[in-house]
Amino acid sequence: xxxxxxxxxxxxxxxxxxxxxxxxxxxxxxxxxxxxxxxxxxxxxxxxxxxxxxxxxxxxxxxxxxxxxxxxxxxxxxxxxxxxxxxxxxxxxxxxxxxxxxxxxxxxxxxxxxxxxxxxxxxxxxxxxxxxxxxxxxxxxxxxxxxxxxxxxxxxxxxxxxxx
Numbered sequence: 001x002x003x004x005x006x007x008x009x010x011x012x013x014x015x016x017x018x019x020x021x022x023x024x025x026x027x028x029x030x031x032x033x034x035x036x037x038x039x040x041x042x043x044x045x046x047x048x049x050x051x052x053x054x055x056x057x058x059x060x061x062x063x064x065x066x067x068x069x070x071x072x073x074x075x076x077x078x079x080x081x082x083x084x085x086x087x088x089x090x091x092x093x094x095x096x097x098x099x100x101x102x103x104x105x106x107x108x109x110x111x112x113x114x115x116x117x118x119x120x121x122x123x124x125x126x127x128x129x130x131x132x133x134x135x136x137x138x139x140x141x142x143x144x145x146x147x148x149x150x151x152x153x154x155x156x157x158x159x160x161x162x163x164x
Contacts, residue, residue, distance in 0.1 A: 013038050014046055018053050025054040032065055040080075041072040077113050077120035079158055081138050086126035088133035093147070097134055098123060100148035104155055118162065119155070 017034040021027035042065050051058040065071045085094045101121050105114050113120040129135045132144025
């Protein structure tokens, strides 16, 4: 596949990813992972571009992207916070942590990403660290024995880091 047709930067990145995966439709899921790493979600126009490049129906690419919970079809923040709401975390106060973070960031059930695209707050079924419940992750970092106050402090630390 040639990248000469790519005129816009966003498609140049996608073309690079497609080339890295030999533009092979059997590599669709790794391609979607790579695109999501680049953009933090899967924009609709890029899904269509991928489908065209792989000679696949756009509905099939969208179907794969929407089937797996890991793939995001809406923009996510620079810092994605997952709050575990498995049984152990729920019993030890995960909802209070969620509510504290939502209040601090001006989020709610319908709006999980801040307007400045800095934070996304989501609950997940289980993070597999029940011994440290309640647990949250901020991107790849795991934080255990979290309280609402500790969660707010973690947000403050990130905000200070972003100002620097």
